Amino acid sequence: PxxxxxxxxxxxxxxxxxxxxxxxxxxxxxxxxxxxxxxxxxxxxxxxxxxxxxxxxxxxxxxxxxxxxxxxxxxxxxxxxxxxxxxxxxxxxxxxxxEYCGAGSVTDLVKKTKGNSFKEDWISYICREVLRGLSHLHMHHVIHRDIKGQNVLLTENAEVKLVDFGVSAQLDRTAGRRNTFIGTPYWMAPEVIACDENPDSTYDYRVSKTMGNMGSSEWEHW
Missing domain, CATH: 3.30.200.20 (Phosphorylase Kinase; domain 1)
Structure with missing residues (x-):
């Protein structure tokens, strides 16, 4: 509290x-x-x-x-x-x-596994909590724009928290006169990188890529 x-x-x-x-x-x-x-x-x-x-x-x-x-x-x-x-x-x-999340990001946790993939129950738990957070934002017509391991944090009580959905997105739009899109390219759906219209399905791509990397330990891209 x-x-x-x-x-x-x-x-x-x-x-x-x-x-x-x-x-x-x-x-x-x-x-x-x-x-x-x-x-x-x-x-x-x-x-x-x-x-x-x-x-x-x-x-x-x-x-x-x-x-x-x-x-x-x-x-x-x-x-x-x-x-x-x-x-x-x-x-x-x-x-x-x-809020301070003392356990670090999902990226940090994957690095600590030293080549071992996450257990399925942990991947399932984190995925469920991420989707709950996104659902809350969507109910209020807010779009995260940059789902990736670095933006999914955990508290010391293993609570899953989304970060960087607000100010960083606004700053991207301001400073991003250097860019034509918002987000991290590695995590973007191919149609977004191709500058096609940004569909709702790109969220599925980003979340599934985040969870897939937890299972395969491809942390070097996070």
């Missing part, structure tokens, strides 16, 4: 509220840290991204979506967001604070 209250809006500075403990992951737009709430000591995941002024309004819209739809057992819970101003003239930083 939370030992601090989630924010209602974006705060101006995270100083004195959260501290960064160590890097736990790297993304296209920044690093993910294990963070600690200064007052209570509770752990959280803090995604730190550079943000230009013209992106702030779009990011606020995505954060509102996170606040609405992340309260589900299979979605990492949103705790708050901060804009850390950079006085040197460089882009400001967005600190996105989410």
């Amino acid at each position: 939370l030992s601090f209250s989630p924010q209602a809006s974006i705060s101006s500075d995270p100083a004195g509220i959260f501290e960064l403990v160590q890097v736990v992951g790297n993304g296209t737009y920044g690093q993910v840290y294990k963070g600690r709430h200064v007052k209570t000591g509770q752990l959280a995941a803090v995604k730190v991204m550079s943000v230009s002024e013209d992106e702030e309004e779009e990011i606020k819209m995505e954060i509102n979506m996170l606040k609405k739809y992340s309260h589900h057992r299979n979605i990492a819970t949103y705790y708050g967001a901060f804009i850390k101003k950079n006085l040197s003239g460089r882009d400001d930083q967005l600190w996105l604070v989410m």
Whole structure:
């Protein structure tokens, strides 16, 4: 349970509220840290991204979506967001604070198997929980866009959580004027890479590819 209250809006500075403990992951737009709430000591995941002024309004819209739809057992819970101003003239930083999943990603777990495939009951369990999370998002007309092992996390109690379905998708649309599609190419259905219309069936492709790699230990592509 939370030992601090989630924010209602974006705060101006995270100083004195959260501290960064160590890097736990790297993304296209920044690093993910294990963070600690200064007052209570509770752990959280803090995604730190550079943000230009013209992106702030779009990011606020995505954060509102996170606040609405992340309260589900299979979605990492949103705790708050901060804009850390950079006085040197460089882009400001967005600190996105989410639920901390201490067991790491499915990708991490596959690597730890050292060539052994997952047991079928574990694959079945993770697949079921991923689909429950996606179903919750779809009920609210939200599309994840980047299902892969790195975006499926587990807590130390083996709860399965989806991440990177909100702000990162919005940032992809902004910065992605460099790209004509959103997502990780290895996990995309062939028709999406070919720039055909993005059908609902591509979700089946991404989920089945994620689960298939758990069974075959092809973790080098994750």
